[in-house]
Amino acid sequence: MAPYTLTYFAVKGRCGALKIMLADKDQQLKENLVTFDEWMKGDLKASCVFGQLPKFEDGDLVLYQSNTMLRHLGRKHGAYGKNDCEASLIDMMNDGVEDLRLKYIKMIYQEYETGKEAFIKDLPNQLKPFEAVLAKNKSGFLVGDQISFADYNLFDLLLNFKVLCSTSLDSFSALKSYVDKIAARPKVKALLECDDFKKLPINGNGKQ
Amino acid sequence: MLADKDQQLKENLVTFDEWMKGDLKASCVFGQLPKFEDGDLVLYQSNTMLRHLGRKHGAYGKNDCEASLIDMMNDGVEDLRLKYIKMIYQEYETGKEAFIKDLPNQLKPFEAVLAKNKSGFLVGDQISFADYNLFDLLLNFKVLCSTSLDSFSALKSYVDKIAARPKVKALLECDDFKKLPINGNGKQ
Numbered sequence: 001m002a003p004y005t006l007t008y009f010a011v012k013g014r015c016g017a018l019k020i021m022l023a024d025k026d027q028q029l030k031e032n033l034v035t036f037d038e039w040m041k042g043d044l045k046a047s048c049v050f051g052q053l054p055k056f057e058d059g060d061l062v063l064y065q066s067n068t069m070l071r072h073l074g075r076k077h078g079a080y081g082k083n084d085c086e087a088s089l090i091d092m093m094n095d096g097v098e099d100l101r102l103k104y105i106k107m108i109y110q111e112y113e114t115g116k117e118a119f120i121k122d123l124p125n126q127l128k129p130f131e132a133v134l135a136k137n138k139s140g141f142l143v144g145d146q147i148s149f150a151d152y153n154l155f156d157l158l159l160n161f162k163v164l165c166s167t168s169l170d171s172f173s174a175l176k177s178y179v180d181k182i183a184a185r186p187k188v189k190a191l192l193e194c195d196d197f198k199k200l201p202i203n204g205n206g207k208q
Numbered sequence: 209m210l211a212d213k214d215q216q217l218k219e220n221l222v223t224f225d226e227w228m229k230g231d232l233k234a235s236c237v238f239g240q241l242p243k244f245e246d247g248d249l250v251l252y253q254s255n256t257m258l259r260h261l262g263r264k265h266g267a268y269g270k271n272d273c274e275a276s277l278i279d280m281m282n283d284g285v286e287d288l289r290l291k292y293i294k295m296i297y298q299e300y301e302t303g304k305e306a307f308i309k310d311l312p313n314q315l316k317p318f319e320a321v322l323a324k325n326k327s328g329f330l331v332g333d334q335i336s337f338a339d340y341n342l343f344d345l346l347l348n349f350k351v352l353c354s355t356s357l358d359s360f361s362a363l364k365s366y367v368d369k370i371a372a373r374p375k376v377k378a379l380l381e382c383d384d385f386k387k388l389p390i391n392g393n394g395k396q
Contacts (some may be wrong), residue, residue, distance in 0.1 A: 049280070049284070049317055049321070050284050050287070050317050050319075051317070061273055061276065061277075063276055063277075063280055064280055064284075065279070065280045065283035067279070067282065067283055068276055068279040068280040068283050070274075071275075071276065071279050072243055072276040072279070075272055075275070075276075077270070084260075084264070085249055087259075087263070088249065088251055088256055088260040088263075089251075091247075091255070091256040091259050091260070092237070092251055092252055092253045092256040095253035095255055095256050096237070096238050096252075096253065099238070102290075106283065106338070129238050129239070132237075133237070164278055
């Protein structure tokens with residue numbers, strides 16, 4: 001019986017990183033898929049602390065906010081660094097990933113036709129900090145010598161950028177290698193190739 | 209948080225002109241301030257700083273379960289702070305009224321959590337970094353619209369109690385703190 005339950009729409013959205021981490025850490029996940037019609041009824045929304053999905057359950061603990069879920073699972077499954085110093089650096093990198101994810105989300109949902117080109121053009125400026133950190137750290141991870149929740153989060157976002165523009169990582173050798181290595185981790189590879197994961201649209205409005 | 213935990217803080221104030229020179233910006237991991245130094249550890253991202261200090265000074269709950277709930281509440285505060293920042297910097301003249309009108313909907317979740325928890329804090333029975341963050345944001349809302357908390361008894365009481373903590377009170381009354389504009393464009 002799965003200890004973890006995720007309630008979310010039938011999209012990858014803000015749950016890609018979470019699913020990739022759980023797969024990599026060999027954890028089961030029960031998924032409750034919510035349709036748009038069910039959501040519009042309002043009962044589930046009213047029960048969510050901030051009126052939003054995803055919702056994550058670990059036994060009696062109910063969590064909202066996707067980054068909270070990443071930190072929770074990072075804490076439980078050794079993906080939050082090996083000491084407080086690394087934990088803070090991982091927090092910093094994840095906050096940076098979240099800032100970039102917000103820019104992506106804004107373009108996708110509010111400015112796709114008008115803003116996609118400008119977003120792609122500016123993307124190298126947004127990717128530079130992560131390239132620099134990876135090039136400096138040399139371990140193949142953002143912080144320290146083991147994978148963290150910030151890595152799963154950045155990896156998931158980079159996959160979205162490759163779909164948006166297939167050449168977006170071309171001038172970033174550390175990022176390219178990073179994506180390839182994480183994608184090659186056996187359990188990550190299995191998830192990425194699995195039908196249930198592949199069939200989910202990245203975003204709720206069908207744009208990508 | 210630092211004042212309340214009796215911690216000293218050295219502040220390097222950066223002027224707009226200095227920032228526009230570009231050297232400092234180029235040295236920042238994400239090209240932004242604030243920058244926080246704890247010995248050799250250099251951190252960027254304000255919520256990372258809150259978590260770091262929360263960890264060090266007993267403001268991150270008493271166990272992992274509370275830590276996750278604190279994370280959740282802080283992420284909610286951050287979402288609301290982003291809405292506030294967007295209004296202040298991008299839509300003040302056109303969007304201020306609508307923001308104030310929608311504010312009760314945004315405050316409801318925090319009122320509900322405080323009313324349920326009864327300890328006077330968002331999570332558990334001790335103050336956390338999420339409390340300092342929400343408190344700070346609520347102070348901004350009171351400046352934006354003095355009646356914004358009027359229909360939220362738990363939030364009003366919460367703000368009053370935190371503001372009355374002796375070291376917090378001392379900071380709020382200190383000239384160096386009072387003279388700082390809330391936002392960079394002078395709007396509030």
